[in-house]
Amino acid sequence: MEARPANAETDGGEQGDGVLEPRAANGPLRTLIATLVMALAFCAVGAQLVRLALQSQGEISASLNETVAQSFARPDIVDRNGRLLATDVEAYSLFADPARVIDRDEAVEKLAVVFPDLDRNALRKDLSDRSRRFVWVRRGLPPRTAQAVHNLGLPGLDFRRELRRAYPAGMLAGHVIGYVNIDNKGVAGIERYVDEVVGVESVQGATLAERPPVRLSLDIGVQYAVEAEIADAVDRYQANGAAGLVLDVASGEVLASASLPAVDPAKPNLDKDRNDKIAGSTYELGSVFKMLTVAMAIDQALVTPETIIDVRKDLAAGRFTIKDLHPLRRPLSVADIFLHSSNVGAAMLALQSGPQRFEEFLRHMQVLDVMKTEAGSVAPPQVPQRWGEIETITGSYGHGIALAPLQFAAAASAIVNGGRKVMPTFIKRQADAGVADIPLISAATSDKMRVLMRRNVAEQAGTGKRAEVRGYQVGGKTGTAEMPGVGGYREKAVISSFLAAFPMDNPRYLVFVLLFEPKATQETAGEVLASRNAAPTAGRVISRIGPLLGMVPTQAAAAGGTGMAFDAASHAKYEAR
Amino acid sequence: MRLIILGAMILTIASAFVLYSSNYDTRQLEARVSEQERAIEKARGDIAVLKAERAHLGRPERIEPLARGLGLGPASEQQLAATPDVALARALGARDGAASKKKGN
Numbered sequence: 001m002e003a004r005p006a007n008a009e010t011d012g013g014e015q016g017d018g019v020l021e022p023r024a025a026n027g028p029l030r031t032l033i034a035t036l037v038m039a040l041a042f043c044a045v046g047a048q049l050v051r052l053a054l055q056s057q058g059e060i061s062a063s064l065n066e067t068v069a070q071s072f073a074r075p076d077i078v079d080r081n082g083r084l085l086a087t088d089v090e091a092y093s094l095f096a097d098p099a100r101v102i103d104r105d106e107a108v109e110k111l112a113v114v115f116p117d118l119d120r121n122a123l124r125k126d127l128s129d130r131s132r133r134f135v136w137v138r139r140g141l142p143p144r145t146a147q148a149v150h151n152l153g154l155p156g157l158d159f160r161r162e163l164r165r166a167y168p169a170g171m172l173a174g175h176v177i178g179y180v181n182i183d184n185k186g187v188a189g190i191e192r193y194v195d196e197v198v199g200v201e202s203v204q205g206a207t208l209a210e211r212p213p214v215r216l217s218l219d220i221g222v223q224y225a226v227e228a229e230i231a232d233a234v235d236r237y238q239a240n241g242a243a244g245l246v247l248d249v250a251s252g253e254v255l256a257s258a259s260l261p262a263v264d265p266a267k268p269n270l271d272k273d274r275n276d277k278i279a280g281s282t283y284e285l286g287s288v289f290k291m292l293t294v295a296m297a298i299d300q301a302l303v304t305p306e307t308i309i310d311v312r313k314d315l316a317a318g319r320f321t322i323k324d325l326h327p328l329r330r331p332l333s334v335a336d337i338f339l340h341s342s343n344v345g346a347a348m349l350a351l352q353s354g355p356q357r358f359e360e361f362l363r364h365m366q367v368l369d370v371m372k373t374e375a376g377s378v379a380p381p382q383v384p385q386r387w388g389e390i391e392t393i394t395g396s397y398g399h400g401i402a403l404a405p406l407q408f409a410a411a412a413s414a415i416v417n418g419g420r421k422v423m424p425t426f427i428k429r430q431a432d433a434g435v436a437d438i439p440l441i442s443a444a445t446s447d448k449m450r451v452l453m454r455r456n457v458a459e460q461a462g463t464g465k466r467a468e469v470r471g472y473q474v475g476g477k478t479g480t481a482e483m484p485g486v487g488g489y490r491e492k493a494v495i496s497s498f499l500a501a502f503p504m505d506n507p508r509y510l511v512f513v514l515l516f517e518p519k520a521t522q523e524t525a526g527e528v529l530a531s532r533n534a535a536p537t538a539g540r541v542i543s544r545i546g547p548l549l550g551m552v553p554t555q556a557a558a559a560g561g562t563g564m565a566f567d568a569a570s571h572a573k574y575e576a577r
Numbered sequence: 578m579r580l581i582i583l584g585a586m587i588l589t590i591a592s593a594f595v596l597y598s599s600n601y602d603t604r605q606l607e608a609r610v611s612e613q614e615r616a617i618e619k620a621r622g623d624i625a626v627l628k629a630e631r632a633h634l635g636r637p638e639r640i641e642p643l644a645r646g647l648g649l650g651p652a653s654e655q656q657l658a659a660t661p662d663v664a665l666a667r668a669l670g671a672r673d674g675a676a677s678k679k680k681g682n
């Protein structure tokens with residue numbers, strides 16, 4: 001600004017050259033002064049710019065030296081009806097700047113009052129390193145605790161806002177959901193799927209994710225009903241654990257997947273006995289496997305359900321002898337073999353097909369290869385190295401081959417749904433997505449198997465009669481498998497299971513219940529058989545989830561209605577309150 | 578000439594003033610925007626917490642004992658009927674009966 005008049009004057013001087021001599025004599029001097037003033041001003045501005053640039057550079061390098069509090073903003077996880085299972089909430093994370101902490105011991109002692117489980121020595125050590133400018137003290141604090149720390153008034157302590165994963169439903173479906181690490185990054189289960197497929201946003205601070213929620217195929221109501229019923233079964237039959245699965249046999253959507261003892265996604269627990277018993281572990285499933293053997297024999301047109309087979313003689317397999325638990329001492333039809341769960345009969349059917357075709361059939365039914373779902377790989381099946389006669393015999397009734405219940409349920413779904421391949425999924429399918437129609441067995445075989453499974457529950461002689469739920473046409477197969485122990489099988493330690501589907505004229509859902517090491521009780525008449533414990537549990541599960549899934553019982557459907565409502569008596573009961 | 582210079586100076590001063598005041602206004606608006614953004618951020622955080630709390634309060638594990646305490650129990654297949662026309666309509670009364678019939682069908 002100062003330079004302008006000087007310049008103007010100089011210009012004026014030059015213009016007036018020759019007219020005003022005395023001014024012209026001063027002209028060069030004035031120009032020089034103006035130029036100097038200008039140069040000085042520019043130098044001052046330049047120096048200031050350099051100073052600012054250096055100063056801000058210093059600040060950037062200082063903040064880069066600190067631990068950058070990076071966190072991940074995750075989309076919500078909801079059930080198929082939109083009910084919340086996992087979400088991000090803002091939490092406070094406490095950090096210290098050791099260079100600014102005045103009294104180290106006072107700080108540690110006061111913090112220990114708020115956090116009784118604080119590792120004092122570790123923190124004292126961290127704080128004594130004055131070269132560090134950033135030390136995490138505790139992350140993910142609820143607002144009240146953060147306020148308590150704030151009230152201590154300790155210098156050198158500060159908070160950062162971070163995102164923390166919250167699981168409002170508690171332990172419900174804990175195994176499926178998985179968990180995240182301290183940086184809010186998915187480590188297991190669906191949480192890991194969210195990281196790998198759906199995507200998370202890397203954020204500084206507590207910025208919530210913008211992504212739409214991940215909609216699971218699970219139904220909270222059904223999941224809870226299954227968890228409650230199998231927990232009841234654990235008490236009732238004094239079992240060590242239990243598992244329950246509900247699968248849509250058409251789409252492969254998992255509506256409930258429960259495993260007890262349960263896990264809390266908020267507090268990951270990697271105990272071996274808390275493994276996911278549905279998809280994370282493999283078991284020899286025992287007689288439920290006969291579903292596959294019988295389906296194979298019928299599908300390969302080796303037999304019909306009416307074919308009579310002589311099962312009176314025990315079967316020798318190497319050094320073992322295969323015998324039936326309750327031998328009937330008469331030739332049995334294939335249907336009877338299924339209904340009475342004859343080991344000898346199943347073995348003879350498998351032998352009739354031969355080891356190679358038996359193995360091929362199992363591979364075709366997707367039980368020998370590793371299966372993947374969104375919640376990660378299903379535990380890989382353990383299958384015999386080579387398929388000889390012995391492996392075929394033991395495999396025919398579910399021994400010598402161990403697989404995850406989820407993988408078996410997928411094969412069983414194909415048997416009841418008309419023979420179509422089913423890929424289990426934990427993500428809700430779009431209504432218009434459609435399902436690939438890949439036939440695994442013929443529809444006629446599926447029809448025959450459905451009749452056999454229904455008879456197994458409907459008839460007095462059937463092993464599954466205690467699973468009957470009036471109006472839902474339940475069908476199924478029991479399995480009582482001895483658990484392998486050191487040097488052989490443990491006789492009284494069994495996995496008793498019941499695989500059911502309903503309604504059997506056009507199955508919609510498959511229910512698989514497994515009880516681990518149930519004890520003989522008065523209620524089970526001193527037995528540990530699946531027909532006494534797993535079958536009634538499956539019945540109770542179906543009775544409870546049927547109404548939740550909007551299934552109309554046959555007696556109601558026969559009365560002419562297609563919809564559903566509570567009957568008059570139930571309504572009157574509610575009215576009376 | 579002087580008039581032109583004077584005019585230019587006045588114009589310069591006036592435009593500097595306009596520039597300064599609009600700069601000042603912009604800063605003020607920016608401050609308001611960031612304040613609003615902070616408020617939105619906070620509201621979103623609060624909504625997330627409230628949503629989580631609502632889901633936590635509505636979890637089946639908590640509702641079941643409360644419902645059982647009121648004498649309720651899980652619905653059973655025996656309670657289901659698909660004959661809303663006659664019996665249910667009578668039980669529900671004319672208005673409610675019409676509504677449930679619509680729902681049932």
